[in-house]
Structure formats: C-alpha cells, structure tokens
Amino acid sequence: RFSINSCAVSERVMGAFCGRCVRAFKSFRTVQLRKKNHLGKRAGSLWDGNTSVPVTLFAGTWNMGNAQPSQNLQDWLQPGYDIYLLGTQECYYRPPGGFDDCIEHWCHCVQKCMPSYTKVCEHQMGRCHVMLLASARVSEHIHGVQASHEETGVAGCLGNKGGLALSFFIGDVGFCFVSAHLAAHQDQLERRNLDCSKIIDGIRFGSREIPLTNKFT
Numbered sequence: 001r002f003s004i005n006s007c008a009v010s011e012r013v014m015g016a017f018c019g020r021c022v023r024a025f026k027s028f029r030t031v032q033l034r035k036k037n038h039l040g041k042r043a044g045s046l047w048d049g050n051t052s053v054p055v056t057l058f059a060g061t062w063n064m065g066n067a068q069p070s071q072n073l074q075d076w077l078q079p080g081y082d083i084y085l086l087g088t089q090e091c092y093y094r095p096p097g098g099f100d101d102c103i104e105h106w107c108h109c110v111q112k113c114m115p116s117y118t119k120v121c122e123h124q125m126g127r128c129h130v131m132l133l134a135s136a137r138v139s140e141h142i143h144g145v146q147a148s149h150e151e152t153g154v155a156g157c158l159g160n161k162g163g164l165a166l167s168f169f170i171g172d173v174g175f176c177f178v179s180a181h182l183a184a185h186q187d188q189l190e191r192r193n194l195d196c197s198k199i200i201d202g203i204r205f206g207s208r209e210i211p212l213t214n215k216f217t
Contacts (some may be wrong), residue, residue, distance in 0.1 A: 057083040058077070059084075059177060060084075060087070061089070063088075066092045066093055066127075068095075068096075077110070083138060084132065084134075087177075087180075090127050091103060102121075110133070115137065117134060118134055119133050120133065120142055120145060121153070125151065125164050126151075130177070132145070134162040142169070143168070144174075146168070146206075148165055148204070148205065149164040152195040152199060162199060163196075164180075170191060178200070180200065182196070
C-alpha cells in the first residue's frame with residue numbers, strides 16, 4: 001500500500017514538473033516588442049491632464065482562403081479608429097513580384113490602405129497572422145507589447161490550426177487580442193470548444209503561472 005501511494009505521489013509531482021516545463025518552453029516563444037516604461041501612467045499628450053480619454057478600436061478577422069487580397073481594403077478597414085487589430089487565416093498564395101512572401105505582401109496591402117498608421121506589432125503561426133496598427137495619437141503611448149501563439153492542429157501540436165495573441169498597454173490599461181483558426185463544419189463544435197480552451201490556457205503573458213482569463217478580466 002505504501003509503495004502504491006508513493007507511486008501516485010511521484011506521478012503527481014512528475015506531472016506538475018512536466019506542466020511547469022511545458023509552460024516554461026512556451027514562454028520562450030512569447031515575443032516582447034515594447035517593454036513597459038514610464039508611459040505606464042496616465043500622462044502625456046494623449047491625456048493632456050485628463051484622467052480618462054476615448055480610444056476607438058477596430059478588431060477584425062479574415063479567412064483569406066489562400067487567395068490574394070484585393071488592393072483596395074477600404075470596404076473592410078473603415079477609417080477613423082485609433083487602433084486596428086487584424087487577424088488572418090489561410091494567408092498563403094503566390095505573392096506578386098517584389099515581395100518575398102505573402103505575409104510581406106499582405107502587410108503592404110494593409111499599410112497602403114492606412115498610410116498614416118504605425119505597425120506596432122505582428123506575429124505569425126504557419127499561415128495565420130495577427131497585426132496591430134495604431135494612429136499617431138495613440139502609438140507612442142503603447143508599451144508592454146507581447147505576442148505569442150498556441151497550436152491545436154494535427155496531433156494537437158501543428159500550426160495549421162490554433163490561436164495567436166497580442167497584448168499591450170496604453171498607459172495603465174491592459175488589452176489582449178486573440179485570433180483563432182479552428183476546425184470547420186458543424187460536427188466539430190466540441191473540438192472547437194476544446195481547442196479554444198487549450199488556446200486560452202496555453203498562451204501566457206508575463207507570469208507563466210497566470211492564464212489569460214485571470215490577467216485580462
């Protein structure tokens with residue numbers, strides 16, 4: 001009896017150790033693009049002495065179906081927002097001449113449509129991509145930018161399906177954006193729910209012990 005209990009305890013300890021190792025490994029692929037800085041307070045030209053200011057945000061997702069996008073994206077990217085968070089899936093096609101790959105061409109198409117905006121961050125997982133753009137009014141106040149991803153594809157570990165996330169701060173307010181590419185068809189509802197849980201639990205920003213649902217709620 002003693003040996004069985006000892007074995008059970010050892011399995012729990014090993015399981016906890018393996019879990020920490022997996023989270024530590026995943027933390028290495030989290031990219032930090034702008035560290036937190038003195039802009040972590042409600043100060044500067046954006047606030048101009050006020051304690052709160054309006055900031056508008058557009059979040060959009062597009063399954064491109066491995067087709068080249070139109071040169072005119074105005075019907076989708078309506079002007080006038082301070083922040084644009086764009087997620088794409090199945091972004092894979094033969095790029096026009098002068099571009100090394102389709103992601104480079106896609107970013108060019110977006111920025112051609114929005115020339116006055118700064119691309120603050122982008123992150124790629126296979127044929128999925130996320131991008132953060134900001135107006136001049138807001139861009140200089142964005143800090144603590146991080147990006148990461150979680151694969152849920154073939155065998156639960158390939159990047160043909162999964163989620164990508166961006167997090168950032170404006171002053172002392174935190175934001176998190178998750179874009180997911182999930183299994184298709186009506187009969188895959190249970191798998192989509194399970195994969196969503198894996199994505200949210202697998203992506204960690206800051207402390208790898210704190211899940212997104214605790215950090216950004």
